[in-house]
Amino acid sequence: MLWDIDGTLVRAGDLGAAVFDRALLAVLGRAPNERIRMSGKTDPQIVHEYLDLMEVDEPGSVPEILHRLEWELAADRHRLAAEGSSCDGAAAVLERLAADDRVVQSVLTGNVAANAVVKLAAFGLERWLDVEAGAFGSDDADRRALVGVALARQREMRGRDVAAQDVWVVGDTPDDLACARAGGTRCLLVATGRYPVDELRGAGADAVLADLTDTERVVEILTAGL
Ligand SMILES: [Mg+2]
Structure with missing residues (x-):
């Protein structure tokens, strides 16, 4: 089982977006005037x-901004x-599956690895996951490449x-489904992020649930x- 984090296991609230504002401000000297939709995307x-929105033509600044994002x-x-x-x-499902010796649980997330660990640990969820062998936004900016990363790490x-x-x-957006399809896996979508259950049902996942309760x-x- 490869679990997405934001909107699937964890809700970071405004902080999830605010750390981007602060990282951009720290590195570029100004924060964006508006926020982009983050759901399903890699860091x-x-x-x-x-950078496109702010019309900053400095692709070389991306690693520094991501590093600052970890710090923030x-x-x-x-x-x-x-x-x-x-x-x-989420916690109850992870706990149940962790007790099933046929199952291996890790993460597949757009977060850079350090931030994935912080978000899971804030709510004690890392204890049921083999986080170290997961796949992260820090591995590839394209989420669709991350199933391959996770399987290679298991190997x-x-x-x-x-x-x-x-x-x-398991994710909360059509991007999670696209990632599953690109990697040849099955996909469960849950409507606990920004996408309502009806919209997810139309996306064609193997299963769709309102939540994990x-x-x-x-x-x-x-x-x-x-
Ligand atoms: Mg998500």
Whole structure:
């Protein structure tokens, strides 16, 4: 199981966007006048879109902005824990699946790796996930490349050969579905991010749920055929 983080397991609240404002301000000397839609995108993709929006022709500044983004979120991790939340039912599902020895759980997220760890740890979710062997926005700006990254890490770090068709990508946006399709995996979408359940139902995922609160149902979907 490859879990998306924002909108699927965790809600960072305004802080998720505010750290981009602050990182851009710190590196470029000015913050954007408006915010771009972040759902489903990788952190480097978001930074590139902000540079376009701000008409800044400095692609070389992206690594520095991403580094500052890590610094900003780490500095605000206590605020994240206070103002953000884990998504309803997420902890119970992760705990249940972690106890199933047929299942390996990691993350596939647009966050840079350091920020993925901070967001999960703010709500104690990292204990059920093999985060280290996950795939992150820091691996590739194109989310569609990340299933391959995650499977390669399982092979190289854990000696485990996992076939893509045995993998579920769980996310909250059509971008998660596009990533699953590009990687040849199955996809469960949950409507706990910015996309309403009806819009996700039309996207063509293998399964769509309003949220993760029905633990039995989620586990049943993700472990069917094991
Ligand atoms: Mg998401």
